[in-house]
Amino acid sequence: QVLSFSYFEKEFPGTFRTAEQIREMIKKNGWKRVVAFQTRNPMHRAHEELCKMAMKAENADGAIIHMLLGRLKKGDIPADVRDAAIRKMVEFYFEPNTAEITGYGYDMLYAGPREALLHAIFRQNMGATCLITGRDHAGVGDYYGPFDAQTIFDQIPKDALDINIYRGDHTVWCNKCQDIVMIRDCPHSNEDYLMLSGTKVREMLSNGQAPPPEFSRPEVAKILMDYYQSDRAKD
Numbered sequence: 001q002v003l004s005f006s007y008f009e010k011e012f013p014g015t016f017r018t019a020e021q022i023r024e025m026i027k028k029n030g031w032k033r034v035v036a037f038q039t040r041n042p043m044h045r046a047h048e049e050l051c052k053m054a055m056k057a058e059n060a061d062g063a064i065i066h067m068l069l070g071r072l073k074k075g076d077i078p079a080d081v082r083d084a085a086i087r088k089m090v091e092f093y094f095e096p097n098t099a100e101i102t103g104y105g106y107d108m109l110y111a112g113p114r115e116a117l118l119h120a121i122f123r124q125n126m127g128a129t130c131l132i133t134g135r136d137h138a139g140v141g142d143y144y145g146p147f148d149a150q151t152i153f154d155q156i157p158k159d160a161l162d163i164n165i166y167r168g169d170h171t172v173w174c175n176k177c178q179d180i181v182m183i184r185d186c187p188h189s190n191e192d193y194l195m196l197s198g199t200k201v202r203e204m205l206s207n208g209q210a211p212p213p214e215f216s217r218p219e220v221a222k223i224l225m226d227y228y229q230s231d232r233a234k235d
Contacts, residue, residue: 008069008105015083015103016069022102023127029097031061035166036128038119038137040068040108042077042085042224044216046171048093049180050132054166055098058130063099065090066123070107077227079103085223092219110140116149117156124163134168173214202228 008016017025026034035054039047043065051063065086069079083103090099104122109115115138123131137149150167169184173194177186183193194214196204201211205228210221227233 006105008103012069012079012083012103015067015079015101016105017102019122019126022064022100025100025102026062026064026127029062029100033058033060033130034128035060035063035130035132036123036126037063037065037132038068038123039065039082039086040072040076042082042220043089044211044220045173045180045214048089048217050134050168050171050182051099053171053182054130054132054168057166058164060130062097063094064123064126064128065099065101066126067101067103068108069103069105072108073110077224078232081223081227085220088219088223089217093217108138110138112137112139112144113148113152117152120153120161120163120165124161128163130164130166132166132168135170173212205229206233 005016005018035051035058037047037051037054051065054060055063067079067082067086083101086101090101106122111118116133119138120131120133133150133153136144136146139146139149147167150165153161153165169182171180171182173179174181174186174188174192175194176188176192194212196211196215201215204211205221205225208225208229210216210218210225216224
């Protein structure tokens with residue numbers, strides 16, 4: 001029995017949901033196959049496309065974009081700003097009734113593969129049939145190998161989990177393909193890809209400069225620019 005959900009219910013009433021509430025949401029939507037996407041950041045176009053790739057591969061009815069609402073590391077964007085940015089992206093760029101935005105009260109641990117396994121259990125419990133596990137999922141710096149959080153699922157006993165794992169690679173805009181691609185599936189080279197570091201993106205947003213539309217949806221960039229130019233970001 002949970003005695004308290006801490007501040008999450010009060011501060012994020014439109015986003016925080018328990019596993020039981022999410023299962024009810026899935027049932028109400030009539031979804032049978034559901035992809036879950038873990039995020040502690042606002043979603044740029046590569047994240048958006050990763051969700052859509054996984055939905056197509058899994059023949060999913062919908063996606064649960066599951067935000068982490070707890071503590072992050074210094075410099076990360078606050079949960080309310082992330083929430084607004086993700087909602088704007090879904091509103092404009094997902095088909096109606098194919099994505100739900102929820103959040104859970106959990107602090108990021110940066111525990112790499114073991115945390116990815118924990119994330120899978122969380123999403124299994126909330127009714128998802130597939131978890132997207134991207135490159136360096138729950139990693140920090142280069143402490144873990146880029147795909148350690150995927151190969152851990154090969155090391156656990158077979159049928160230990162009742163959820164599929166969609167294994168993503170680095171997803172980027174390719175100037176030759178003129179599309180968002182997964183690097184492992186693209187025949188082109190790094191010089192053809194649009195790659196912006198987090199530091200570069202923050203610098204652009206702080207200066208009131210939107211990242212290229214191939215990288216970030218303009219409606220999302222506007223929300224992030226407003227935040228980075230506010231007093232909150234300077235504190």
